[in-house]
Amino acid sequence: xxxxxxxxxxxxxxxxxxVLWEKGPSTVREVHEILExxxxxxxxxxxxxxxxxxxxxxxxxxxSSKTHIYAAAVSQENTQRQLLDKMIDxxxxxxxxxxxxxxxxxxxxxxxxxxxxxxxxxEIEKQQRK
Amino acid sequence: xxxxxxxxxxxxxxxxxxVLWEKGPSTVREVHEILExxxxxxxxxxxxxxxxxxxxxxxxxxxSSKTHIYAAAVSQENTQRQLLDKMIDxxxxxxxxxxxxxxxxxxxxxxxxxxxxxxxxxEIEKQQRK
DNA sequence: ATTTGTTTACGAAGATATTCGTATATTCAT
DNA sequence: ATGAATATACGAATATCTTCGTAAACAAAT
Numbered sequence: 001x002x003x004x005x006x007x008x009x010x011x012x013x014x015x016x017x018x019v020l021w022e023k024g025p026s027t028v029r030e031v032h033e034i035l036e037x038x039x040x041x042x043x044x045x046x047x048x049x050x051x052x053x054x055x056x057x058x059x060x061x062x063x064s065s066k067t068h069i070y071a072a073a074v075s076q077e078n079t080q081r082q083l084l085d086k087m088i089d090x091x092x093x094x095x096x097x098x099x100x101x102x103x104x105x106x107x108x109x110x111x112x113x114x115x116x117x118x119x120x121x122x123e124i125e126k127q128q129r130k
Numbered sequence: 131x132x133x134x135x136x137x138x139x140x141x142x143x144x145x146x147x148x149v150l151w152e153k154g155p156s157t158v159r160e161v162h163e164i165l166e167x168x169x170x171x172x173x174x175x176x177x178x179x180x181x182x183x184x185x186x187x188x189x190x191x192x193x194s195s196k197t198h199i200y201a202a203a204v205s206q207e208n209t210q211r212q213l214l215d216k217m218i219d220x221x222x223x224x225x226x227x228x229x230x231x232x233x234x235x236x237x238x239x240x241x242x243x244x245x246x247x248x249x250x251x252x253e254i255e256k257q258q259r260k
Numbered sequence: 261a262t263t264t265g266t267t268t269a270c271g272a273a274g275a276t277a278t279t280c281g282t283a284t285a286t287t288c289a290t
Numbered sequence: 291a292t293g294a295a296t297a298t299a300c301g302a303a304t305a306t307c308t309t310c311g312t313a314a315a316c317a318a319a320t
Contacts, residue, residue, distance in 0.1 A: 018220075041280090066286055100247055142307075179307095179308080
């Protein structure tokens with residue numbers, strides 16, 4: 001499976017992807033109006049970015065109507081994994097658990113979340129014993 | 131407390147920091163020779179980068195002898211935390227445990243490491259009950 | 261002292277990412 | 291049809307990051 005590797009989105013591109021992951025297929029204006037809330041950029045800036053992302057294969061678009069509809073062409077999970085792997089590699093010297101300890105140490109996680117993580121660890125250990 | 135905030139190192143800057151964290155205070159040449167093993171760049175490129183990092187406050191240097199000695203001015207842990215926090219924020223929508231699950235799922239961790247994480251989780255839960 | 265090798269300093273080219281102005285097309289209301 | 295509003299396309303300015311050429315300073319060897 002798998003065609004060519006997905007390339008790493010830039011900071012701005014990630015902001016756009018987040019909107020599309022959350023809201024689903026949207027027009028440039030819709031995306032732009034969300035972005036405007038947290039940063040200030042012109043409309044054509046958002047447009048241009050989304051066009052470039054489309055060229056790169058990060059977004060797909062439906063141009064059948066005058067106002068194009070864009071959607072993420074890469075999944076949130078794949079992108080998260082890609083960026084996370086890179087961070088483990090370049091920032092945590094390849095040690096995922098080092099990163100995990102840091103992450104747990106500096107953020108309040110709810111009891112439920114912690115429980116979920118523990119269960120997960122147990123499963124992994126069971127796997128390993130086999 | 132807190133003096134001005136530490137600014138985010140770029141990709142290349144991070145490579146240099148990693149060398150200095152590992153080897154301690156070093157000359158440009160020493161750093162460069164390590165970098166050469168994994169990438170190819172000219173000596174003056176490494177020099178320039180380290181000079182810029184010094185200006186930015188990422189490195190400190192001892193210029194008392196002809197050949198300057200550079201050292202990291204930011205700690206590995208602080209930098210890791212900074213980059214990790216940003217990733218949790220921008221890539222994992224603020225959910226540290228989401229990131230943790232991803233990290234555990236996609237990397238083999240040794241039994242010892244997993245055990246360490248579990249102990250840590252227990253401690254956190256103990257804290258929370260208080 | 262002159263040459264040779266190593267170092268820093270400086271400036272600028274090249275690459276990539278971000279921003280926006282302007283032109284052109286389309287739609288809709290009048 | 292004309293004008294106002296909104297969309298896309300395009301090109302280019304700006305900013306940031308990365309790279310390196312070249313010159314000047316210095317040190318060591320001959």
